[in-house]
Amino acid sequence: MIFKAVRDSRPYPDHKFSTRDWANVAPRPVRLDELTTTKRELALDKLLDEDSTFYGDLFPHAVQWEGELYLEDGLHRAVRAALQQRNTLHVRVLDLDELRPKRRPEPDSR
Numbered sequence: 001m002i003f004k005a006v007r008d009s010r011p012y013p014d015h016k017f018s019t020r021d022w023a024n025v026a027p028r029p030v031r032l033d034e035l036t037t038t039k040r041e042l043a044l045d046k047l048l049d050e051d052s053t054f055y056g057d058l059f060p061h062a063v064q065w066e067g068e069l070y071l072e073d074g075l076h077r078a079v080r081a082a083l084q085q086r087n088t089l090h091v092r093v094l095d096l097d098e099l100r101p102k103r104r105p106e107p108d109s110r
Contacts, residue, residue: 002082003071005036010072012065012096025092027059032082032089035062035071042075064095 060074071078074091081089 002032002079003035003037004033004069006040007036007038007070008040010038010063010070012063012070015063015094015096017094022061022092022094025061025094027090027092029088030062030069030091030093031087032078033087035069035078035091037071037075037078039075042079060089060091062091062093064093064097066097069093 060077061072062074063070063072071091074089078089
């Protein structure tokens, strides 16, 4: 299996990150088998297009939510990496776990 799981939607809340915001997130290597995709379908013409990132970010975007990594953008690049026998990919990871407020422990009502 290439990815940890395949989903058809995003389980995390809208982060409202713009393209400029994503550009400020440093890419880091991520194993493909740690990623859960948020898209089920792949367009073959985009997969085979050598210039598929000409107008976009060179790095895929992932969101960490509740300890899981979700591939939000860059499915074609990730599959292309797998077809080239690569196990890792440099990805911009937005850690929503780190950004959301920490829950305070419930007071003991005894």
